[in-house]
Amino acid sequence: MIAALNEQFLVPGCVECAAGVNGLPKAKLEHGSGSALEIYLYGAHITSWRLSGSSEILFLSRNAVFEKGKAIRGGIPVIFPQFGNGPLPAHGFARNTDWQVRSTEVLDDGAVSVTLALTESESSLSLWPFRFELHLQVILSDSLLIKLTVSNNSESSFSFQSALHTYFKVGDVSRISIGGLQGSKYIDKLDQASIKREDGSEIQPTSACDNVYLAAPDVLTIHDKSEGRKIILEKGGFREAVLWNPWKETGATIKDLHSDAYREMICLEAANVEPQIVVEPGELHSAWQRILIKPV
Ligand code: TA6
Secondary structure (H helix, E strand, O other), X not given: OHHXXXXXXXXXXXXXXXXXXXXXXXXXXXOOOXXXXXXXXXXXXXXXXXXXXXXXXXXXXXXXXXXXXXXXXXXXXXXXXXXXXXXXXOOEOHHHOEOXXXXXXXXXXXXXXXXXXXXXXXXXXXXXXXXXXXXXXEEEOOOEEEEEEEEEOOOOOEEEEEEEOOEEEOOOHHHEEEEOOOOOEEEEOOOXXXXXXXXXXEEOOOOOEEEEEOOOOOEEEEEEOOOOEEEEEEEEOOOEEEEEEOHHHHHOOOOXXXXXXXXXXXXXXXXXXXXXXXXXXXXXXXXXXXXEEEXX
16 A cells, blocks of 8 residues: 555655554655654544754654544644534544545645545445545645645535644643733633633643633744744634643543643644534635744
């Protein structure tokens, strides 16, 4: 399978497919700036991104399970068509499904691009009775741009939720601050889903948090004092932003999180949670996030 993938999609020095953990196929992307990324076809799941000479930017649990039927813990899970719990499996089925490579190329500006696709299957139709096509385009340069397009190939409209559930690696979660959310209304999922308003200009997590910021600003930051860097998350077409850290007690109940993993991770997620996005037959919806890293 790997040989066939490289036969069709190898871009020497830029994109190469390889066997990852447990033999699961992945694509390795390399950019001239020294930036490198890995994405598994299973779940179209980015598991690693690092800049030249920098440490890993994404958190990946040392207990992550690379097996069909279980989402990889960390990296950037692709959430579709449901966010969180509901009638479908938690966070939907896209992250637990094999995607197909659709294209690989070097763009005019030298950025390295791979597009993965997912369409309905008997399994997805049994859960969610709609024909669709997802495209995840990953564009690697000295920043990371990810575009998620949802096409409705059904005879009727459908509504969905989506997210790029990014796990950022941090030096020490007690020494980070999240900026850009001041004044935003949010659902506090740890306090009976009560609606609150963020009054802090910089959020410094000191305990478990699970907040869905509604119609959140499109430029957010994570200041990681331990790593001496600022992570900038820009988004478009994703209205919400989700901030999550399970902290010590809940973290200890999550089997595929290694011990005390909460200390070295923060999830800041571009998402569409509520209201759901409605797509008419033959129409599509696009959303994107770009992550930039600045030394501070
Ligand atoms: O995005 C935050 C969240 O919805 C939390 O409520 C928590 O459940 C987290 O996602 C992880 O979900 P998972 O299904 O990957 O364990």
